[in-house]
Amino acid sequence: MEASSPTPSFSTAIRTASHEQHTEAENSAFMSHLLGGELGVAAYRRYTEQLWFVYRALEDVPQELAADRVAGPFLRPELARTVELERDLAHLGGPDWRAGLAPLPATAAYAERIADCARDWPAGYVAHHYTRYLGDLSGGQIIRGTAEKTWGFARKGDGVRFYVFEGIGNPAAFKREYRELLDGLPVDDLEKQRVIDECKRAFALNSAVFRELGEEFPRTA
Ligand code: HEM
Numbered sequence: 001m002e003a004s005s006p007t008p009s010f011s012t013a014i015r016t017a018s019h020e021q022h023t024e025a026e027n028s029a030f031m032s033h034l035l036g037g038e039l040g041v042a043a044y045r046r047y048t049e050q051l052w053f054v055y056r057a058l059e060d061v062p063q064e065l066a067a068d069r070v071a072g073p074f075l076r077p078e079l080a081r082t083v084e085l086e087r088d089l090a091h092l093g094g095p096d097w098r099a100g101l102a103p104l105p106a107t108a109a110y111a112e113r114i115a116d117c118a119r120d121w122p123a124g125y126v127a128h129h130y131t132r133y134l135g136d137l138s139g140g141q142i143i144r145g146t147a148e149k150t151w152g153f154a155r156k157g158d159g160v161r162f163y164v165f166e167g168i169g170n171p172a173a174f175k176r177e178y179r180e181l182l183d184g185l186p187v188d189d190l191e192k193q194r195v196i197d198e199c200k201r202a203f204a205l206n207s208a209v210f211r212e213l214g215e216e217f218p219r220t221a
Pocket residue numbers: 011014015022025026027031035130131132134135136138139140142143203206
């Protein structure tokens with residue numbers, strides 16, 4: 001009899017499938033320079049502004065999504081980031097931070113894709129949800145530490161609140177439960193493959209934002 005390896009769980013499959021693109025995003029010129037302390041706070045502010053557009057799309061979703069059997073269980077209030085981003089942006093840009101604010105073209109395309117999924121394809125929305133929130137709970141913590149050191153924000157204070165999940169006492173346990181939700185996603189194998197493809201698309205959309213940010217903020221130091 002031929003030995004066959006057991007099918008990996010969905011959470012493992014989606015993680016493995018996006019691993020290469022994760023490394024790419026992590027090592028993008030913009031991220032490397034930002035985290036290497038080679039860019040000024042203006043670059044960090046511009047990046048945070050892009051996140052605001054992305055999280056508005058993730059969080060300002062049709063009400064039906066909360067009741068959806070596929071996407072609904074993922075919509076946890078303790079993940080919501082819009083309010084935190086707005087506090088960070090007020091700190092970075094002053095009370096008028098919103099005036100004249102426009103997304104980069106790549107950010108607009110990313111937010112639009114999220115909104116399309118939120119409206120028409122709950123399982124696709126889950127791919128975007130996973131790509132952002134599980135990342136924020138993981139690598140986001142590295143970004144916070146660097147931002148505090150590089151630009152002098154108070155520890156877990158204004159400027160880096162986006163990275164602080166006050167409502168999640170135990171991120172490791174939260175991520176474990178999140179992976180269980182992924183593993184139990186009530187869709188068939190073909191749809192799971194489509195979700196994996198959408199996750200790869202989500203990573204590509206993130207990389208496109210980094211590329212445009214990198215063009216606007218080449219290394220300065
Ligand atoms: C410099 C930037 C980044 C750093 C330092 C970083 C670092 C990390 C680390 C340390 C983990 C934990 C891996 C583990 O649990 O073993 C992680 C997980 C993750 N990151 Fe990132 N990351 C970065 C950028 C990104 C970006 C741009 C995205 C996508 C938008 C992303 C999405 C994810 C996801 C989805 C996970 C969860 C993987 C899983 O366990 O299923 N990361 N990251």
